[in-house]
Amino acid sequence: MAKQPRRKCKVCREWFHPVYSNVWWCSPEHGAQYALALRSNEKKKAEEERQAKRRQAVKPMSYFIGQAQQAFNDFIRYRDRFKPCISCGRHHDGQYHAGHYRTTGASPELRFHEDNCHKQCAPCNNHLSGNLAAYRPKLILKIGQARFDALMGPHELPKWRRDDYIEIRNTYRAKLKELKQQEAA
Numbered sequence: 001m002a003k004q005p006r007r008k009c010k011v012c013r014e015w016f017h018p019v020y021s022n023v024w025w026c027s028p029e030h031g032a033q034y035a036l037a038l039r040s041n042e043k044k045k046a047e048e049e050r051q052a053k054r055r056q057a058v059k060p061m062s063y064f065i066g067q068a069q070q071a072f073n074d075f076i077r078y079r080d081r082f083k084p085c086i087s088c089g090r091h092h093d094g095q096y097h098a099g100h101y102r103t104t105g106a107s108p109e110l111r112f113h114e115d116n117c118h119k120q121c122a123p124c125n126n127h128l129s130g131n132l133a134a135y136r137p138k139l140i141l142k143i144g145q146a147r148f149d150a151l152m153g154p155h156e157l158p159k160w161r162r163d164d165y166i167e168i169r170n171t172y173r174a175k176l177k178e179l180k181q182q183e184a185a
């Protein structure tokens with residue numbers, strides 16, 4: 001058997017010559033100590049994982065809705081990145097939002113509807129409540145009368161649960177990534 005190169009004991013840091021390649025301790029005592037330390041590390045890691053899961057479980061629904069909305073809005077803004085504000089038609093250096101035509105308050109079922117949400121400048125979104133009078137003709141121009149009519153028609157409110165919001169979030173993160181990859185290609 002080839003002689004093992006010397007190594008430092010995992011416990012006392014002293015150099016020693018191991019007999020076998022899987023020995024990381026200088027003596028049986030330090031071997032036992034090392035095994036205990038490994039076990040307690042594993043326990044600590046398992047406990048940390050349990051706590052992380054518990055923290056997720058107690059998060060309120062609003063947290064998951066917020067994450068899904070954020071991912072959806074990021075996608076909308078990127079999809080429309082070369083377009084001007086849907087309402088006022090301006091290109092400017094200020095902040096842009098993802099502005100819903102039918103508001104999430106009045107039409108929560110259209111919260112994640114891509115025809116219902118477009119890049120919008122902060123002044124239109126915040127100060128003009130979406131500037132809907134100007135939004136309407138631009139939206140019809142953009143998506144066509146048929147899709148606009150469909151958007152304005154009735155929609156069922158899905159019974160979204162926690163897992164649905166997580167799925168929506170993941171879907172839109174993936175769609176955004178795909179768009180960015182297409183652009184890089």
Ligand SMILES: [Zn+2]
Pocket residue numbers: 009010011012013014025026027030
């Ligand atoms: Zn040792």
Ligand SMILES: [Zn+2]
Pocket residue numbers: 085086087088089090120121122123124125131
């Ligand atoms: Zn605007």
